[in-house]
Amino acid sequence: MRHAKTEPWTEGVDDHARAVVPDGHEAIQKVGARIADLNWHPDNAFVSSARRARETWLGLKGLFSSCEPVIDDNFYLASAARWEDFLHDNMASDRVMLFLLCVKNLPQHLVQIGYHS
Numbered sequence: 724m725r726h727a728k729t730e731p732w733t734e735g736v737d738d739h740a741r742a743v744v745p746d747g748h749e750a751i752q753k754v755g756a757r758i759a760d761l762n763w764h765p766d767n768a769f770v771s772s773a774r775r776a777r778e779t780w781l782g783l784k785g786l787f788s789s790c791e792p793v794i795d796d797n798f799y800l801a802s803a804a805r806w807e808d809f810l811h812d813n814m815a816s817d818r819v820m821l822f823l824l825c826v827k828n829l830p831q832h833l834v835q836i837g838y839h840s
Contacts, residue, residue: 726775727751727782739799743778751782758786765790767813771798 727747732738743751758765770780770792776799780792801809 726771726773726779729775739773741773741775743775743782747775748778748782751779755783755786758783768792769798769809769813770794772796773799 727743727750729741729743729747730736732741765787768780768783768787768790770776772794777794780794784790784792797805
């Protein structure tokens, strides 16, 4: 999943420090409830160190208390190739693993890796 809706970027604003706006916080709760309704229980949460990604995770973590987050500076602005390598390296080979990604710029094709590995 992508991070929730944030403050708009303007020149001079630190992109890494942009916060989630009130509408974004409401959306986090709706998305979290939908994930729970689907009976999905993530094994892991991989979260960018960007404020908006961390705030997105904070809005979800109460629903997924057994899910340990990995918050990493390297996830911020990671390339598609970096994400693909990371996901392949971190997926269980003997079962389908569900994980949450709270990041920026995750290429859509990577969302399906778990079904094709």
